[in-house]
Amino acid sequence: MGRADARKARKRAARPSGIRRFFTWKKLLGTFFGLVLLCMGAFIVLYLVIDVPEGNPDAQVQSNVYKYSDGATMARTGKVNRELVDLAEVPEGVQHTFVAAENKTFYTDKGIDLKGTARGMLNTVMGKGKQGGSTITQQYVKNYYLTQEQTVSRKLKELVISLKVDQKQSKDDILAGYINTSYYGRGAWGIQAAAQAYYGEDASKLSVPQGAYLAALLQAPNQYDWALASDTGKRLAKARWNYVLDNMVGMHWLSASDRQGMTFDKPIPPKAASGLQGQEGYLYTAARDEVMKELNLTEAQFDAGGYTVTLNINRNKQKQLEKSVKQQLNDKLDRKDKKADARVQAGAVSVDPKTGKVLALYGGEGLSEHYVNNATRTDYQPASTFKPLILAAALEDKATTQSGQNITADTIYDGTSRRPVVDNGEKVGFAPPNEDKKSYGPVTLQTAMNKSINSVFAQLGVDVGMDQVMATAKKLGMDSGDLKPFPAQTLGTMGASPMEMAGVYATLDNHGKKVTPQIVKSVSKQGDRIPLDDAVGEQVISRGAADSVTSVLTGVVDDGTAKTSVRDNAVREGQQVAGKTGTSDDNKSAWFTGYTPDLVTSVGLFGEGALKSSEAGAHVSMEGAGGLPRVDGGSFPAQIWAQYTFNSSSANGKFDLDTDMGKAVQPTTTAPATPTEEPSTDPTPSKSESTEPTPTQSSPSETPTSETPTTEPTQTLPVPTDSPTASWPDDPVEPENGGGNGNGRD
Template sequence: MGRAEERRARQRGGARRGAPAPATGHRAEGGRADRRKSKDGKGDRGFIRRMFTWKKLLGAFFGVVLVCMGAFVVLYMVIDIPNGNNQAKLQSNTFEYSDGTVMARTGEVNREIVQLADLPQEVQRSFVAAENKSFYTDKGVDLKGTARGLFNTLSGKGKQGGSTITQQYVKNYYLTQDQTVTRKLKELVISLKVERQSSKEEILAGYINTSYYGRGAWGIQAAAQAYYGVDAAKLKPEQGAYLAALLQAPSQYDYSSATETGRKLVTARWNYVLDNMVEMHWLDAGERKDMTFPKPRKPKAASGLTGQEGYLYEAAKAEAIKDLDIPKEKFDAGGYTITLNINRKKQKQLEQSVKDQLTDKLNPKRSETDADVQAGAVSVDPKTGKVLAMYGGRGYTEHYTNNATRSDYQPASTFKPIILAAALADSADTQSGQQIKASTSYDGTSKRPVEEDGKKVGFAPPNEDDQDYGPVTVQTAMNKSINSVFAQMGVDVGMDKVMETAKQLGMDSGDLKPYAAQTLGTMGASPLEMAGVYATLDNHGRKVTPKLLKSVTYGGQDQPLPDAIGGQVLDRGVADSVTSVLTGVVDDGTAKTSVRDNPARAGQQVAGKTGTSDCNRSAWFTGYTPDLVTSVGLFGEAAGKRTLSCDDKKTPVGKGGQVSLSGAAGGGRVNGGAFPAQIWAQYTFNATGSTSKFDLDTDMGAGVKPTTSAPVTPSDTPSQTPSQTPTTKAPSQTPTTPSQEPTTQTPTQTPTTEEPPPTDSPTIELPENPANDRQQQE
């Protein structure tokens, strides 16, 4: 046996004899198995320990930090402060009555930017106490809150985590409400830059003005109105604290509609805000203790543009754009607060007067004519030019055209005082050389050809009902609204001078070409225009331009408005003389039944003029007391297809065309002394209790009785061929002793003015006036 075999035999024998040998063998195999596992990379803790030492981990951490810092530096350099987003810039336009009550808000967003300085300091600080107590000392970002927000966004937990007031302002004004990592990183960078470029006051103001408070209110001004019905400048500290608390959950925290839980939560947050203010020494502890929770008022429906408010809105908007020369696009972008001169009480009185005296008497469903009746009215303070009330029609959504400002209907005989004013201003003479005054005599024969320098001018207007009057004074001609007299007077003065006077008094929308037919008021005019004309007369000849706007602010700054009161356009004596003459229309003329004898009249002095246009398409009464001027117009506007009733050819008229008012409310012709004067009287005598007297510098007016014969002239001599037999007595051929009684019928009550007859007046005996129950030409 060789050595090797002997050795192997010994080994085998030893293995049989020694028990530990197999164990040794197992260890060897196990060791090889462990080595194999190690080669596979499993379970080698030593390897992991060698790979992830604390030094390597620390190095990796700093590496990540450096990368992040580098990335942030890049972002900081790349991201600029953007322009504010359009939605954040949008504001509403707010329209208010003269007392500050909101009439309407218009625009896509209910927001009105206010200056921080306009807010009480406690209100400003309540937002800081609610959202970011370190606002005045921090750098504009909350890194912990931002990191928490990023984590919540990545993990899908939604809107959680805190932000500073600066960050919230940046989100509202520069960015969007999207919850994305990109938006949050931008928010962080822009917030840091905004902090460097803007003051804390600017940032706080931006935050307060761009935040959403619920009830459709964006910004604190809209919120103050929505929840407490006041401007933000008038908020109390406890109210400001509620609005600040509200921002956390506007819908849930609206106390008037919140659940019991919601009410408890918002009350707790309100207390939290006030307690923070005490802690930061912004609120006295004793004052805080006395505060009670300021329950907001219930939500009100948004002010709409229905009824009369729609007309007021459109008229005020048009006036603002015109007077301030504002581009329409800028106005529509919002931010304007427009306060109107409209007096809410007088506005309601005017609306009620139209209802009582007109619309309640119409039945549009049964009568085509009733359906065609449109009314418009404007009331003005003659001393200030303020439009105190305006009636535009049945309702803005039913009839979009504002009847108070439309100028497509004839003012008819309400134009006659302008002819007289032009005559007096120019010291004009009749064709015979007699100076035109209230006592001057004219031929009132219907269809008498108008003459100039002894020649007929081809114009011979009829009086109403083709009635002849014979010789009459200018005063009587105004009282009875005699067309033939004023047609001749216009030519006597010169129609170019008449039209110039009309423009000076404020008529500018109609055709003011100087031809004789214009003496009948055939141009277009609006109740607003005519109110201005008569207000200038009432204001002793100083120009009055009616103004709807009391004030306009934009960005907290008052915008300059043109003055409603202008310079002297008529001598005071001229204006006052016309006023005096116009008292006769009320005391003994076409308006005496509706106005003079109105039971609501309590001694108010009144001057005014009626008007009824050709074919009865329009009917007017424009009148005034010393304190109030109101023009009322009725217009025949076809509500459907019609035929022109005064036209024998039955000319078809389409919807919206001009038609006759005759037959409205089951009656006959609609004169200015009927519905318009009745509306005027109810409104005026309710709206003003003043019994002040006209302060007139004149010797003309109602009650002036001519006392001497006038020379015979073409304009003074009655027509030799009247269209019908005069109903009046022929004048005496010889002068007689003047009668002690006025030539007009004595009023049933004392006239509003009693002017003594001029001592130098000519003395002629006038024929009796036609019966007062006849319909007079207007």
């Protein structure tokens, strides 16, 4: 064999044969670098093509949270139990527990873990399901921008978006997004909901050991829930907790000595979701309505969530009000077997007159049993609780009787039942009966308020001017009912709510400075507090007028329609009280609205057809309820008011009044002391049918005189200066617009 043949033989021997001809090391190396370049190119294309998307709407859904004034959670509403919080609200040590648990290089990495992502993609391709290894940034991107689906394309998107997010957002923003969008078990999304669910605390009050447990939960929320976990689950949860704290020591975020002293803080047992049981449903609806009105929000905007609403409700006073309604009303009714009892609905609101805070509210039997909130409904008449507003209008406007006398608490009017109301010598077509058809003859306005004499206040309203009366009512806070200025409105025939009446009387208690009851203490969204209007406004009537009305209203308690239930109440401890009863036509509503120097409460009972009856929802009479012939303001309403107030208001409270008139200043002589029955409507009544003076008084002359009564009326009383005649009208006119039913109203 020649040299040439030998060389050819050696080349043939060195040349790979078979499959080796296609996979040489050069080709493999070239292919590898080609693939790397191809992947890099593909990644560059993906980086250029894939933008950071809008946040996942589901990751932004929050609940609205309602809290009592002391910070205790009352209720959460919404589809998702989440309340976003700023990272600044989370203690720094607690922040570090999440980094130590999930991503120790979080503060220095670029937002991705290539090895972990590659491992996750390989496991996905191989069908091994969900795998860990992602950074906090990647988990945040998955929670907030993407979905939980396990696909290669989703993993690639996660990688690209994580890089971009890390470049655009600060580490604090990313960490805040992560802890707010993660699921912790017990239906809790986000650290705030988790802190409440596991420790009954806000996130701002979490300790490092508590934070370490919540961080450990993220690996397996259901398996590590201490209340539900098996022995193995508890062992694994404890091991994970230790892992988190040990990593914190290694990262120099926790000293070894502090770590040594830390013990595992077992979470509280799971609670039923904060709901709307009992009165909470009414508190929620009232607060919700107030926030939407105050912030001008639609239902859709508010229900989108994220609001934390703290109420002014004082839990102790709330419990006391509920207890008072139960003991003074509900325990005395048999709603199941007695039709009259089933008709009675109760509503009440209690307000601090200095601040306008609604401290307690009673809305009914419960939102699931009675959807309408009785504390805020405005479809029932306030009846005689409106009378103090007529007096306030008279005093504020310095009104005079039709004979020119200045109107004060000692001004004398004719209290004869069905006495026709006169304006400038002309009958106005209104002659209201008094309660139980009683006639009183000449009485002072103080006595007329004490006895709630309709005929007197009907004439007073016309003397003042019904336009002025309605204007004053609006100033004081009445704005929901029909305030047209016709005389029958003096009987309180417009609509009003306990909330509204509590505000009106709080304004009187606050010396004429406008008080608008506020059930909401504060509102925040994602930690940002939203300013609210002040509950206390400007001076709407003079202090003298307001204080004079308060002084007069003490007489209703001391010597009037509320004396039995309020003045002589066994639990009263010296509190000075002003208030007014009210009972509407046909006994469809009954009220007591009253106040001490530091607490105003309005209690209303409403006759409503039972849900499962033919009269469901209709306004009906409460006659016979609780075994009473008639439910008036001095019965159940005053009894509820007294038990609640005397157990909630400061003892020995005294009014600071700037006035020289009324019961609180000086007792008033009533004339006559004993009422008579309503006289006949005979057009020519005999002298005996007329209202006669008491034996110690002389009969008034038939001619009105302009004599002004002194502060202490003498025993010889002038004829009421506002009375057109001492005789009866030829044809007494029935009250218009529900002005009476023959029995009159209080």
